Amino acid sequence: AKGRADSILSxxxxxxxxxxxxxxxxxxILAGAEIGVASTKAFTCQLLVLGALALEAARxxxxxxxxxxxxxxxxxxxxxxxxxxxxxIEAECQRVARGLSEARDILFLGRGRxxxxxxxxxxxxxxISYIHAEAYASGELKHGPIALVDEHVPVIVMAPHDELFDKxxxxxxxxxxxxGKVLLITDATGARIAGEGAWEVITLPEIDPLWAPILxxxxxxxxxxxxxxxKGTDVDQPRNLAKSVTVE
Numbered sequence: 001a002k003g004r005a006d007s008i009l010s011x012x013x014x015x016x017x018x019x020x021x022x023x024x025x026x027x028x029i030l031a032g033a034e035i036g037v038a039s040t041k042a043f044t045c046q047l048l049v050l051g052a053l054a055l056e057a058a059r060x061x062x063x064x065x066x067x068x069x070x071x072x073x074x075x076x077x078x079x080x081x082x083x084x085x086x087x088x089i090e091a092e093c094q095r096v097a098r099g100l101s102e103a104r105d106i107l108f109l110g111r112g113r114x115x116x117x118x119x120x121x122x123x124x125x126x127x128i129s130y131i132h133a134e135a136y137a138s139g140e141l142k143h144g145p146i147a148l149v150d151e152h153v154p155v156i157v158m159a160p161h162d163e164l165f166d167k168x169x170x171x172x173x174x175x176x177x178x179x180g181k182v183l184l185i186t187d188a189t190g191a192r193i194a195g196e197g198a199w200e201v202i203t204l205p206e207i208d209p210l211w212a213p214i215l216x217x218x219x220x221x222x223x224x225x226x227x228x229x230x231k232g233t234d235v236d237q238p239r240n241l242a243k244s245v246t247v248e
Contacts, residue, residue, distance in 0.1 A: 011049055013042050027053065036236045038127045040221045043120060047214050051076070075208030079215070085205045086218045090226075093219060096183060096200050097226035100154055101129065107145060107155045108135040109175075111168045114158040117213050121156060121220035128228040128238050138171040149180040154199070156183045156223070158216055161190040162209045169194045185219050 001008050002022060010023040013031050020026035029045035055072055058064040064072070100106060106125060110118030118135035125133040136145050138157075149155065155175045159168040165186075172182055172194065181199040184191070187206045195201040207215050228235045 011046055013045070037238055037241045038124055038224075038235075040124075040217075043221075044214055044217055047217070048076075048079075051211065051214075072208065072210055075211050078208075079211055082205045082207055082215055083218065086215050089202055089204065089219060090222055092202055093222040094226040094229075096202065097223055098230050099200075100125075100131070100183075100223065100227045101230035103131060103152065103154050105148065105153050106131055106133040107148065107153060108133065108158070109138045109141060109155060109168070109171060110135065110158040111138040111164045111171075112162075113209065113213050114160070114164075114168075114216065117158050117216045117220055118156075120217060121158070121223065124221055124224035125227060127241060128224055128235050129231050129233055130239075131227065131231075138168045141171045141174060146174060146178070149175050149178045151179045151181060154181045154183060156185065158185045158220070159190055159194070160187050160204070160207070160209065160212045160216065161193070162212070165190060165193075172198075185216065 007024040008022070009025045009027065010019050011027050011029060012020045012023075013029050013034060014020065015026060015028050027049050029042060029049050031042045031045040034040075034042045055064070055069060059069055106122070108118035108122045110116070115135070115137045118137075122133040122135040125131055134145070155172075157168060157172045157175075159165055159172070172184065175182055176197055182197075183200045183202065184195060184198040185202045185204065186194070187204055189206065191201050191203045202219050204215055204219070225235060
């Protein structure tokens with residue numbers, strides 16, 4: 001981008017990095033030292049910084065009124081408490097992971113804001129447990145991936161009770177109708193509406209949809225971690241991976 005873009009903004013954890021030095025503006029995520037190769041807290045902090053950047057851009061452009069902005073900022077301030085509550089699912093993730101560790105293939109589904117979180121869950125699982133995992137936008141399920149579904153392929157569905165929930169549940173029911181094992185990750189309302197018939201349900205606190213991806217990163221990463229532990233792989237130093245990528 002250098003020499004071609006009007007200006008370059010980077011989101012970095014190390015403010016002395018070459019990327020930061022080559023940028024016109026560097027936004028630090030303040031995650032602290034990230035020891036594990038499969039970055040987890042850096043992912044969460046990047047989402048926070050990008051979310052705050054989006055809110056500031058909306059404020060400057062006038063696409064959010066003062067009340068809407070205040071509501072989103074209130075949701076941001078509530079995040080630490082909700083994450084603290086969300087961490088209580090760890091024992092449940094550990095139990096479910098024992099079943100996941102026996103699978104050869106795992107699918108992740110998410111719609112809208114949850115699709116990137118499905119990608120994060122699949123990536124972390126591949127990186128540290130060496131289980132083949134793929135993520136799909138829920139609406140693409142019937143365009144091919146559903147052919148992979150049987151009783152041996154767990155399907156992890158990330159679906160808070162938001163404006164897209166009903167569509168995601170429809171996809172989930174398609175999986176269950178074909179004998180697929182569904183792990184539903186949702187909130188209490190979603191579990192009450194759609195939890196029946198699922199293989200497992202992990203319930204998170206209800207949250208402002210804008211900030212839901214940050215909360216739903218917890219089960220995405222905890223499931224990968226405990227699956228890898230159950231398999232006996234090196235969680236912090238996965239094979240074939242390096243902390244810094246030094247080739248183009």
